[in-house]
Amino acid sequence: MANTNIDRETLRELADEGNETALDRLADLADAAGDLGDLSGLLDEGSMRAGFLLTRRAVPSGDLRELQRISDAGYEEAGNELERLLQAPDDGHQD
Helix, strand or coil: CCCCCHHHHHHHHHHHHHCCCHHHHHHHHHHCCHHHHHHHHCCCCCCCHHHHHHHHHHHHHHHHHHHHHHHHHHCHHHHHHHHHHHCCCCCCCCC
């Protein structure tokens, strides 16, 4: 049976060599740990999985600035979600 307990260091080495699957695994580990800083860093490295995971966190909280940042980093779906939230009917609250 194959060893599925791959350590972070090995994943990082593979990701640094351009392995996108390893980058995705690092994003999943960061998400599971709630490490938003690490997720943001992975997005900056080009991880679309990190973009997905960050978007998934930003949408329910309505974090428009974070969605813009994620979109600017290259994850297109964040831009779509941002537009959807910006076009949603006003709920009558004024801030």
